[in-house]
Structures are given as structure tokens and as C-alpha cells.
Amino acid sequence: MSPDIPQTMKALVTQADRTAKVQDIPVPNIDDDEVLVRTVALAQNPTDWKFIKNITNVGTICGCDWSGYVAQVGKNVSSPSVGDHVAGFVQGGTYTDRGAYAEYVKTPAELVWKVPDQTLSHEEAATMGCSFWTAAQALFHPTRLALVEPPAKVDKEEWVMIYGGSGSVGMFAIQLAHIAGYKVVTTASPRNFDLCKSLGADAVFDYKDPDVADKIKEATKSSLHKALDAISEKSSQTITVKSLGSGPGKIVTILPPQGEARELRKDVEIEGTLIYTSLGREFNFGPTKYPVSLEDRSHMAEFLKKVPELVVARKIRPNRVKLWEGGLDGINGGLHYMIEGKHSGEKIVHQVIKTA
Incomplete structure (x- = not known):
């Protein structure tokens, strides 16, 4: 791991009492085909609180949607490069070393898309994940x-x-x-x-x-x-x-x-x-076991290659952003707001690093 990358990070972790709290945990190591991203903005989805309240995989990192800067690349990765602004989606609430609601997130390089310069902010790009x-x-x-x-x-x-x-x-x-x-x-x-x-x-x-x-x-x-x-x-x-x-x-x-x-x-x-199949990993969703779907992963990897062009041409607009204060510590409040059904036509977004 690069000396510029710390050994530990803060992350929102699922607890046994069906809650989540911010803890210090190790920064994950990446595989040869993965990238490590320093997160800047994180977006909410209903699946986030459902994993905490209903599935409750204790000790796992919560959250799915993120935007940030590439901090490290695996030895087989030719693109993206360190420093690139990228965005993506991971399966939160499932793994102890892989989830969006953290200062660093790891993911396969082919399942991120590079955000073109002077197009979307990190907060806007973060909305273009799970949904x-x-x-x-x-x-x-x-x-x-x-x-x-x-x-x-x-x-x-x-x-x-x-x-x-x-x-x-x-x-x-x-x-x-x-x-x-x-x-x-x-x-x-x-x-x-x-x-x-x-x-x-x-x-x-x-x-x-x-x-x-x-x-x-x-x-x-x-x-x-x-x-x-x-x-x-x-x-x-x-x-x-x-x-x-x-x-x-x-x-x-x-x-x-x-x-x-x-x-x-x-x-x-x-x-x-079920969008988690696009990640190309075997997983359990409640009592149901889902096998690896290389077909679903391949389709999404090819689609993501087209996204930068659609963004540059302004053919795709991000969700309207509702910025929630507090960074990682504010996520529980945002999830509670979502559970109460108070938001509509917008995406709740959290800043890990303040950009404005």
C-alpha cells in the first residue's frame, strides 16, 4: 500500500443491534484487477437501511453509492489512473472490507466510470450508482x-x-x-x-x-x-x-x-x-443465495464505458442533490429521514470531504 494511504479509516459499520456506527477499521487491500478510491461524496438508497435493519450482516461496511479519487490501482489495471475522478456502486452491508460508507472503497476497475472534467461534481456523480x-x-x-x-x-x-x-x-x-x-x-x-x-x-x-x-x-x-x-x-x-x-x-x-x-x-x-448480480460476485440476499453472474457483470461493464459520453453530451442528468450535513457521522440521520419517507424527487448525499 502506498505510504500516502493510511492504515486505518473511518467507516459506518453494521452492529448486532440492527444499527450502524462509525468505527476505525483497516483500509482494505486491493486485488490485481481492483482500484482503491478515496471517497469524496456518498449517496443514499433504501437498500442501505434495509441491510442494516433487516439483513444485519454484523461487522460489514454499509453503503453502495460513491464518488471520489483513485488512490491506488492493482497491477493489472491500465485504466483508470491514480488521481482520476471516478464513481461507482458496491454492495454495502455485505462485506467487512467493501462498502461505500467509508473513507476508502475498493472495487473492480471495470466497474467504475471516469467522470469527465468540468461536468459533474462529486455530489452529483455519487447519485449515479445503485439507481x-x-x-x-x-x-x-x-x-x-x-x-x-x-x-x-x-x-x-x-x-x-x-x-x-x-x-x-x-x-x-x-x-x-x-x-x-x-x-x-x-x-x-x-x-x-x-x-x-x-x-x-x-x-x-x-x-x-x-x-x-x-x-x-x-x-x-x-x-x-x-x-x-x-x-x-x-x-x-x-x-x-x-x-x-x-x-x-x-x-x-x-x-x-x-x-x-x-x-x-x-x-x-x-x-x-437485482442490481447486485452486476457486480459478478456470489452473495446471499436474505435466505436466497445468488451465484456469480458473469453475463450481468459483462453487460454492466460495457454499459459503463458509454456513460462518460452521455454525461458530456448532457443526455443524462444526475438526481437532484439534497446535501446532508455531518459527513459519515450524519449518515444515520439521513437514513432515518429516508425511512420516514420525507424525501421525493431528490437524492440524499453526504460529503466525506467538503468540496464547497
Whole structure:
């Protein structure tokens, strides 16, 4: 390890009482194909508090989304280089030496993307982790919705539905589907209609409207056959199924598919997607064991190569940032705020190193 890198670091670590606290732990050693990043900004996701409260892998580093500067590279790594501004996603709450909510994070070099100069701040780049990757996997992976992947564009008029357009996954999914040339219909609260339209949605409907499914079918002329449910509760899956036109369809969910939704239409396939598979590691998620998926990792590694170009062209906008004070020590407060459901249309971000 470089003499400039300390032996220990501060990190938010899962405790046996289903809480997390900041502790001093060793700075992780990297493998030959990995990089070590000095984190600058960290972003929150619901999965962060769920790992702490529900799964509780004691002694593991919490957090998934990060942005920072490369501090060290493995001997097989040709890119990125030490000093580069990079951002990425890791599986927090699972490993004792790998998690975002720390002063240093390690990750495979092919699973980071280099943030182009004079484009995004660290706080903005940190928002493009778990939710951004989930949207990309759900929309473009050949075994999920298999949409045309940017920079290519679909060659005909085709609608895609994004349920939950003002959530973090939904906001990225709207943008990605739009730049791929699809017409996008989404749901949101009326206060977020303009936000969804600014991201590329062609039609937005109130998810609480009892006639929302019928209105979506009318707007899409019953031609809708593919959808991403970026909320994935029982009610959202039911509405999404009812919004599709006649004939075979497919819905990808970010939480497990609901049996009742599947019963509504036998010709509609409902499949869940779990972004952790893109990291190419075997892991346990609750009682379920997931094997290594080289296919999912390869797809994400190739997609990440395209991200800098999309950012430079301003085709992708980060989530709106809600900066939370306190650095690592403030994360528990931000997670509690999220648990209470007080945020909408924005991403809670923490500064490990103050940039402004």
C-alpha cells in the first residue's frame, strides 16, 4: 500500500443491534484487477437501511453509492489512473472490507466510470450508482426488457412504461429510455409531473388516480407491451399489468414479483431484477443465495464505458442533490429521514470531504 494511504479509516459499520456506527477499521487491500478510491461524496438508497435493519450482516461496511479519487490501482489495471475522478456502486452491508460508507472503497476497475472534467461534481456523480445501474440493467439487459441501448435508437415508435417516474430509479429510467428513442409514459404525484416531463417523459399520470391504468392505455393506444415498475409494491405491479395492451408483454420489477399481479394476465411475464448480480460476485440476499453472474457483470461493464459520453453530451442528468450535513457521522440521520419517507424527487448525499 502506498505510504500516502493510511492504515486505518473511518467507516459506518453494521452492529448486532440492527444499527450502524462509525468505527476505525483497516483500509482494505486491493486485488490485481481492483482500484482503491478515496471517497469524496456518498449517496443514499433504501437498500442501505434495509441491510442494516433487516439483513444485519454484523461487522460489514454499509453503503453502495460513491464518488471520489483513485488512490491506488492493482497491477493489472491500465485504466483508470491514480488521481482520476471516478464513481461507482458496491454492495454495502455485505462485506467487512467493501462498502461505500467509508473513507476508502475498493472495487473492480471495470466497474467504475471516469467522470469527465468540468461536468459533474462529486455530489452529483455519487447519485449515479445503485439507481442508475438498476435502470440500465432493467431496460437494456438482454434477459430483462432488452430495449435498444444508447447511443443506438429504436427505429420505430414504441412506448415503454416507467411506474414511479419521480423516484431515483424512475428518473434515470425515463432519461435512458428517452435517449434510446422510446416514447415514455410514467406515473408520479402531480407535484412531480413537470420534473418527469423535463427528463423526457411524453405522458405523466397520477398514480393515485383510480382510472390511471385506463388513461395510460388510452394515451398509448393500447400499444404498450414493456414496462419497468420502479416501485414494485403490490398496487404498482397491479396497475402496471392493467396498463399494458393486449398480447404478450413483459414487466421488470426492482422488488420480487407479486403473485396476484401475475394472475391478472397469463400473457404478461413479470421478472425481478437485482442490481447486485452486476457486480459478478456470489452473495446471499436474505435466505436466497445468488451465484456469480458473469453475463450481468459483462453487460454492466460495457454499459459503463458509454456513460462518460452521455454525461458530456448532457443526455443524462444526475438526481437532484439534497446535501446532508455531518459527513459519515450524519449518515444515520439521513437514513432515518429516508425511512420516514420525507424525501421525493431528490437524492440524499453526504460529503466525506467538503468540496464547497
